[in-house]
Amino acid sequence: MILDEDIAARENVAWRVEPAVPDPANPLIEPHYPWDSGSVFAHGTFLKDPIDGLWKGWHVSTPIDWENFEAYRRLTYCESEDGVTWTRPELDICPQPGYPKTNIIFDFDSGGSSQYASVLVHPEAEPARRYEMFIIRAPSRRPKGEGSGWIPGIPREPGAAAHPYATYRYFSPDGLHWTAHEGPLLKIQAPGNRLTMPYTTPIGGADQAWYYQLEDGSYELIQKVGTEMHPGGFLPYDIFFPYGRRVMARRTSPDGSVWSPIEVNVEPDWKDPHDQQFMELAPMKVRGGYVGLLTSYNVREQTIDWQFAGSADRRIWSRPSRRPTLPNAPLGDYGGGMLWPTRNLVEDDGRVYMYYGALEGLHGDPYAVEPSLYTFYGAICRASWEVDRYWALVSGSGGPQAGSFTSHPLPAGGKRLVVNAATSTVAEGSLSAELVDPGGRVIEGFGRGDFAPWSGDAKAQPLRWAGGEVCPRESAAVRFFIQRARLYGFAFE
Secondary structure, X not given: OOOHHHEEEEEOEEEEEOOOEEOOOOOOEOOOOHHHOOEEOOOOXXXXXXXXXXXXXEEEEEOOOOOOHHHHOEEEEEXXXXXXXXXXXXXXXXXXXXXXXXXXXXXXXXXXXXXEEEEEEOOOOOHHHOEEEEEEEEOXXXXXXXXXXXXXXXXXXXXXXXXXXXXXXXXXXOOOOOEEEEOOOOEEOOHHHOOOOOOOOOOEEOXXXXXXXXXXXXXXXXXXXXXXXXXXXXXXXXXXXXXXXXXXXXXXXXXXXXXXXOEEEEOOOOOOOOOEEEXXXXXXXXXXXXXXXXXXEEOOOOEEEEEEEEEOOOOOEEOOOOOXXXXXXXXXXXXXXXXXXXXXXXXXXXXXXXXXXXXXXOOOOOOOOOOOOOOOOEEEEEEEEEOOOOEEEEEOOOOOOOEEEEEOOEEOOOOEEEEEEEEOOOOOOEEEEEXXXXXXXXOOOOOHHXXXXXXXXXXXXXXXXXXXXXXXXXXXXXXXXXXXXXXXXXXXX
């Protein structure tokens, strides 16, 4: 993976973003039952379960005949053997009128509306805790006359009329039957049912939250928070007006219970349109760091699409390009208004998949003179990329003129240089390279003239010069020359 911070010098190079490929079977899950007749929505987790090999999804569903769709968000479940053909199992957990068995996991009597279910699978855990879920519950948001405003199993605060709008933690032996473990963990600051910005307290949160467990067993939360709006950014029909802008922030926890204060890590900058804001960030580990799928909110148009981001440490993120990897479809088609990704990218059989809520309409009315929010109508779709092919450096001018970039000096002694690259199959293209010492001098035997230009398509191609394959210096930079070629990544190994 190559990021801007890996480049010491560049000339005539630019970023190519690989487009996501929509699944030919889309839409995969459409509205069907009374409780999902409006939208089979995202705000959840899709994964391939390491315990039984099934594809599974925990997501939000909403009916069509609502007055306040946010109050009608139920957590529902689906599964698939191949990731394409999905079923909504008939479970005896939450019956509905005329439907003694449904695919509903959380109805309103279990704690109000539900959103952003982060499901983690622990195959080696004790049976009762093999599935873990962090989920935002809003006990006060429920249809009139349905639900008590309390989450069973969670102690009540003395004198409280209901449990607060917050994140709660659950465990399950099978991913279907859940027991509340603790909460509220992070409360939503919503006086008067409006989010307040910025969140300045350690327990402050926003109405979006994705939870992850890191390799060392600790936990990470990536959430949407608000900061002060940059000049010219306010739009009166944005439901955030006049508080601020949406940005991404990170928290960590050693145990999933006690969380650090927020650390903002993705926000608009001078390269973005003035209305640019961000809703979600879904990271995935790759060689050399992390790829993140960033939910990009285009406030002027009230649309949502995706950008790519990259990070070496999950803390500092950069965006190689601001172009969407999956543009919106025509308005009125699935995905024409908003693309809401689920919690995580899923790698399987050479592809990386993202399941998403593909909504027909806009977030709100772009002709309104005050904050507005449309109801959501949509289905579950998926899109994919080839593994390890997300963005690449290419010649900025195109054509036969090569672009070049030089890396910073890297530990290279006794190692080979390996590239992930592809040259054009339409016109003659090539990739060349030379090794440079920390003083900027070309290493003898490893110059561009000592290298036979390479053509082809490979994800781990060793390069060779007249001086050999192994770098003779402890430290060396690489200068690449890219002509009708795509360079996705490189490493000394």
